[in-house]
Amino acid sequence: MGLPHFQACPGARTGFVFICPGRFEAARGTPCAAGTGANLARALAVLNERLPAQFPSPLRNRYVITNSWSRVEYPALTQRSVPTLNEVLEVDNLERLAAEVAALEAIVACGAQAHAAVQALADRGAIQARLAFARHLSQRSVNMIAGAADTPGRIGVWCSGVIAQLTKPA
Template sequence: MGGRKRGAHTPSAQAACPAPGLIACATAAAAATDGVDGGSSPTAATGDGRAHGLAQWPMPQTTPHHQPCPGARTGFVFICPGRFEAQRGYPCAAGTGANLARVLLQLHQRDPLRFPSPQRADYVITNAWARVEYPALTRRSVPTLEEVLEAANLQRLAHELAGLHWVVACGVQAHAAVRALHAHGLLRAAIACERHLSQRSINGIRDAADTATRLARWCDGVLAQFGA
């Protein structure tokens, strides 16, 4: 997402987060970890998965915060759209999108039931917050947890995730939003909560030597939460 975002987590911070007390818990998790740099440099902003034979992508209904996919069973929730998403008109652009394309290849290979395609067009992709945020525009990169957990925002997110069987939440604000929906019976999908896919966040996976190995670890965490 555009700009520097805070929303990565450590496994220990996430494990301590029950559904009640979401704001306080997620705030602690965010404070305990480095931020995610979803802005990506212009040179990294070209490999976001657009060139995978997706002639009809983005779909006409796509907006900077939401990529619908009628009939999809799996979706991804990120934090909020930023500068690159606003420029391109679809969610999860630039470096974050490039890492999404990479993990989809692995997830599809390892768990084709939940991830039936390696192409991002075959999934719902949305954000915990619909408004574009980046410092030059809004003087910040992410929404507050209080904003994300507002009733109207959660209703919007529940509508965008309706009918899904599996949801992957990426970043602390996304974790808080999907857990709140789950706790209130507004989301029936199984959920997996992992760190944001920006390169800054992925670089925070310390037990790996390079990006490919770090992304494989990220996939390990998602699949383990789904029991795959």
């Protein structure tokens, strides 16, 4: 079994940072399990079709996938589902995250804590990647995306936002 918070991919140029592993990730030993993983798979298919230079495969094992917080969080275990921003921004945590994503050319940060951690790394010069900041891919978050009536449409809108950020001139 792997790490519930981190999927390495030697040689990957692109990666995703989510918030933290939960009960499904703990049970499966991999990040982005269950609904979030299904939505990531949908997004990768669209991203690969629309921007293959940055997303060369629709398969998740071709990307680094990690979390802004490595500890498993879910209410029955920790009485909460996400870490605090202060926890995510702790020096030891940021050093761990930097080591996991430092080699990437592009990072998609998904969710508020992921945004904060990735931005902190960029502000410190710990990463040089192009960055995209997007909603988390949990079904609850995807359902709040405006501009489409169903999950595939909302994922398409999400992907358009990611692509716009990664392809804008520097």
